[in-house]
Amino acid sequence: MRAETRIQRIMPPLIFGVAFLLLWEALVKGFNLKPYFLAAPSKIIEQFFKNASRIWEASAVSGTNALVGLIVGTVLGIAMSFVLSRFRFLGELITPLAISLNAIPIFVLVAVLNNMYSITSEIPRRFMVTLVVYFIVLVNVAKGLTQVRSTHIELMHSYAASEFSIMRKVRVPNAVPYLFTALKVAAPASVITAFVSEYFGGLQNGLGSRITNNIATSKNAAAWAYVFGACLLGLVFYTLSIILESVTRKGDKK
C-alpha cells in the first residue's frame, strides 16, 4: 500500500480521537466538573505516568492470568472440537450446553471457585478465563471441522481417501480461519474475564482490583489511569491475535 493512502486512512479516526479528548477536557474545565464525577484526560495521563510502574505490575498480573487462561482454553477447546467432530453424537449432546454457557455471564462462577481455592491463589481467575476461552474456541473450531463443502468430501471419497486424510487435508485447513475468528473474540474476552474475576475477592494485585480500590478511596483519576492500562492490555491481546492470523494465513482472500 502507498504511504499517502495509509495516512489518509489513519487520519480521520486519529483526528476524531484527539477531538474527543479535547472536548472531554474542555467539558471538565468549562463546567468545572469535580474530579470524583469525571476526571480530565490531562489528569488521567498524569496519573498514568506517575503510577506507571504500579500499573505495569498490575497489568502483568492480570495479563498473565489472561494469557495462561487463553492458552490453556485454546488448547483444550481445539482438542475437544476434534473429539466432537469425530463422534458427532457427542456434539449433539454438548453443543447446546456450550452455546447456552456462552450466552450467560459465567464470570459469576469465579465467586464459587474462590471458595474452592485459597484466597491467595490465582487459579480461580485463570480457570475462569480458561472456561470462557474454551467454549468460544470449541464452538468455532468444531464448526470449522464439520462445515466443510460437500463437493470437497465427495472429491476426497472419489480418491478413496481415508478419514485421517480428509481430516488432515480438508477439515483442519478449513477450520484454521474459524480458529482465528475465535481467537479474535477470545483474546479480548480473556482480558475482560481476568479483570472481572478480580471483582469477586481474592488477591488485590491485578488491574481490576486496583480500579475498585482507587474508586473506593475516591482517587478517580488514578482509577481512570488503571482503566486506560486495561484498555492497552486488551488492545495488546487483540493485536497479537491479528498478527498471529496474518502470519499464519497465506492463501485466503484478503
Added chain:
Amino acid sequence: MSAVQVVGTSKIFNEGSAKQVDAIVEVNLTVESGEFVSLIGPSGCGKSTLLRLIANLLEPTQGVVSVNGKTAAQARLDQDYGMAFQQAGLFDWRTVGKNIELPLELKGWDKTKRAKRAEEMLHLVKLPEFAEMYPWQLSGGMQQRIAIARALAAHPPLLLMDEPFGALDEMTREYMQGELLRICAETSTTVVFVTHSIPEAVYLSNRVVVMSPRPGRIVEIIDVNLGAKRTEDTRAAEGFFRSITAVREALRGTHADHVAATAIRGVEDR
C-alpha cells in the same frame, strides 16, 4: 474391455419408509473405452445418482456396476477415474499447483514427481503460469479448467463429470466444451458427462443417454454422428441440429407433467 458397465442396476433411497425415492430403476448401460457419453434428463431423473453409482460414491440397491473390468469399489480404490463437479471444488488454502497435486499426494507420489506432473497438467489446460496463484484469483472458467487438470492428474482412463460447466456463462461454456474435447482426445480419456443442456450433450458426445424421472430410467440412447473431430463449424452443421431435435423429442416424452397428463387422459378414456 468396456470402460463402464452398469447391469440391472437400481438405487432406492429410504427403502421401505414413507420417503422412499426410486432414484433409478433397472438401468443397463455400457460405455466403451474412448467414448464420450452424456446423461441428460429433467431434474430428478437420477442422472447424478447414476454417475455416483459409477463412481462408487453410492452403493446400488440392486445390480452390478463395473469400471475397467473391476468392481466399482475396486476402481475407486485404484483411482481409476477422475471426477469434476459443478462447483470447481478447489481448495482456497492451496495454490493452483498444489490443488492439482492433491490426488497424487494421496497416491503417495514424491514431491518432485508431483510438481512435474502438475506442470504438465497446467500446460494441458493452457494455464502454465498459474501454479503459484490461489484459486480465488482465477475466473470461474479457469477454476473449472484447474478442476479438470486435477481430475486427470493421475492419468485415469475415465473422467466422470457432473454438470461441470453449469455455472459458467454461455461464451465460456462453449470454449470449455472445445477445450474438454481437445484434452480428452490428447489423453484418450473416456468420459461420462451429466448435463442439462441439449446442445452441450450433442456437441460433446458420441452417444446421448436420455433419462426420465420418477422412477429414473433410460428412455432412449441416441447416437450422434458428427465425426471424431468437432470444431466451431460443427455447431452450424445440419447433423448437429438433427441430433438436437432427436434428443429434444426423446426428452419431451419424459417430462413429468406430460407423463401425469397422459395418465389422467388414459383414465378418462377408459
